[in-house]
């Protein structure tokens with residue numbers, strides 16, 4: 001069984017928002033709602049400063065706090081390790097939003113359901129790449145099976161020593177190169 | 179604020195309801211003739227909890243649109259909210275049954291009342307654990323929070339019960355001196371708990387430190403110092419202490435005893451104290467939700 005994950009190379013990300021737009025199209029989101037948020041971080045001391053653009057979306061945590069707090073079991077983890085929301089079970093209590101360390105969830109105010117990045121589970125099931133990955137203009141995103149050491153994503157993690165955003169906050173399935 | 183005023187009101191009402199239940203059970207044992215206090219506590223408890231649950235339903239937008247989904251609330255035993263749903267459901271049943279028996283003037287099954295007491299405490303603790311287990315918000319993620327919520331629940335429960343009781347019969351409040359002493363102790367503990375919690379969390383965590391400074395000197399400092407500390411704690415502590423002191427004096431002379439027994443002195447002080455405690459109880463929960471700074475992950 002595959003265990004899906006992603007690498008995001010912030011050194012390549014130019015902050016063009018193409019991934020966000022394609023995600024919004026894939027998930028039929030209105031302009032003001034999105035599953036990918038952009039953060040900027042400046043590090044270093046002048047003149048050696050680095051400005052980093054960090055796209056953040058659901059990290060598909062192993063032992064995800066959103067899954068354990070959800071009272072209705074609307075939020076669950078698939079066999080492939082993708083964290084999904086069953087829109088027919090969600091009551092919109094927002095407990096998962098409060099529990100997520102990455103502020104990765106948004107509430108759809110038409111349905112009241114809380115949603116987030118789903119690793120485009122329906123595309124992945126067809127053997128395709130998530131929309132954000134295939135759209136990225138600078139190949140900053142790599143998606144694939146973390147359990148397969150020969151997958152592109154596993155090799156990239158090893159080669160570039162990619163790390164989760166905050167390993168201390170729990171195991172995530174998105175690895176960042178920074 | 180992901181969880182806002184509505185959730186603050188829900189947490190407040192759940193605590194108040196549990197506290198009123200405990201107050202009435204205590205009064206029933208300690209002061210068999212202070213019927214009003216007992217009856218008022220027993221009646222307002224399920225009503226307030228019911229209002230709280232309605233608020234919760236209104237806030238859960240997706241469930242509001244499709245109410246059958248609320249059944250799923252009972253399904254995830256790893257979720258504090260599911261556990262709390264069980265506590266609250268059983269507490270509501272016990273409280274409503276006891277209120278009904280009180281209305282019908284029937285005897286109340288002792289065992290059932292004890293079960294109710296346990297469930298009331300569980301409900302009050304639950305409101306603290308609900309947000310206390312959230313690792314993403316360090317201000318909440320402390321062992322002191324559930325204790326603070328229980329103390330505050332009991333304190334608002336006493337206040338609510340005494341306030342309504344005083345409206346019904348102003349004499350009654352001078353008969354239940356030990357409840358007043360208890361109340362004073364709770365209020366003083368609350369001050370202690372709040373500041374201990376702030377001190378500990380803000381010295382160990384950056385986000386918690388931000389939350390605490392928002393409360394003590396930032397955006398919410400007005401509401402914190404004036405609303406919670408002065409109105410919600412200092413004023414009631416001062417009045418309650420004064421009243422207890424007066425009561426002691428009254429009980430020392432035969433004439434004073436008579437005044438106390440007839441309840442001929444005013445109830446203004448009680449009204450002010452109890453309303454202030456209720457306001458403080460709500461403000462406490464509102465502020466804790468409003469100042470919830472999540473862990474900074476970037």
Ligand code: SF4
Pocket residue numbers: 057058059060061064065066067083099100101102103104105116
């Ligand atoms: S990032 Fe947030 S929403 Fe995604 S799995 Fe982790 S806790 Fe859940």
Ligand code: SF4
Pocket residue numbers: 069070071072073074075085089090091092093094095096097113114
């Ligand atoms: S908002 Fe929906 S998905 Fe989130 S915890 Fe509540 S029921 Fe679960």
